[in-house]
Amino acid sequence: MIKVFKASDLIKYSLKIVSLLVIMFFLIQLFMSKGKEEADTKGAMLFCIDEVLPEIKIGKIESYESISFAEGLKYAFTSELEVIDSIKQEEENTQVPVTSNEVSVAENIVPPENNNEIQEEATVTEVINSGVNPRYTTEYQGVFINNSTKYNLTQEMLTPDVEVNKNKVVIYHTHTCESYTPTEANSYVASGNFRTIDLNYSVSRVGDELAKNLEQYGCTVVHDKTFHDYPAYNGSYSRSLVTAKNVLSSNQDADIVIDLHRDAIADGTYAPKVKIGDEYVSQLMFVIGSDGANSAHTNWLQNLKFAVKVQQKANELYPGLFKPIIFRNSEYNQHVAKAACIIEVGATGNTLEESMGAMKYLAKILNEI
Secondary structure (H helix, E strand, O other): OOOOOOHHHHHHHHHHHHHHHHHHHHHHHHHHOOHHHHHHHHHHHHHHHHHHOHHHHOOOOOOHHHOOHHHHHHHHHHHHHHHHHHHHHHHHOOOOOOOOOOEOOOOOOOOOOOOOOOOOOOOOOEEEOOOOOOOOOEEEOOEEEEEOOOOOOOHHHHOOOOOOOOOEEEEEOOOOOEEOEOOOOOOOOOOEOOEOOOOOOEHHHHHHHHHHHHHOOOOEEEEOOOOOOOOOOOOHHHHHHHHHHHHHHOOOOOOEEEEEEOOOOOOOOOOOEEEEOOEEEEOEEEEEEOOOOOOOOOOHHHHHHHHHHHHHHHHHHOOOOEOOEEEEOOOOOHHHOOEEEEEEEOOOOOEHHHHHHHHHHHHHHHHHO
């Protein structure tokens, strides 16, 4: 009898074999490496851990020297397995692409010069096709959430009945060096892959723009631009936690604490953006943590309600400006305030001009919640 394999099975088995070969090759290289090569390999693993699973490192990994090489390898494989499980879970969930009025445009869009003029007449926002269909698992009154936590989010849990002081906002950056695709007007000296220590061209410049626009509404803004990911990337969240606590110690009336990032996809092909009036601006995305990594994080539900509240207002004013909320097990230092959050502004394929341009719309939304 001849056994017939499905094409999908053959692909699956081939991938398994390739994975085993890669792991074997990787292990051989590890055992053969000496001195600096070993340190570089360990650093690369921890870089990935810090980005993907910050809850692993907080309180556990503070520096390359604090763990053994074997432990580093263990964490690397653990994080990889968790990422695979997360992908598998997303595939098994019944997920529907977010419907929007997407339009295809030329890849090389030249955005208009950044300005502070709100496109008041634009009630419909065109979501530009970025080649990636955002997915979600939960929907609440037009707000989409991609939930990878243990919680089954109910309508009651998502009701945005959280009251916050919107007259004071704290902005800081766990990954201060994150930057964008250079343009003729905003070219910079890179300190890494889409990274720069020049605060005039990193995500901190986007934070300046948000602060300026919020202040025009009479809001008091504390913008901290301390480096947390330079010279070392590992431990960024631990260091930014110290900064957040220090800022809040003298601003205890601040409820809204924004850790401003850009999407970590490190290539120039992904550039999520929207068109508001005649202006192209970067898309935004909330990342909210739960108590899945730290049971002492009791603010997570208020944080989530705040994100829903903001996104509802965004949908009313500029539909499509926000991608679905990402809700994860990681804490992301969001226990520090009732409206603490990560907001990712664009991705590596976006420009600084597009990301700065989005801030006047975000400021208007925050002012009107």
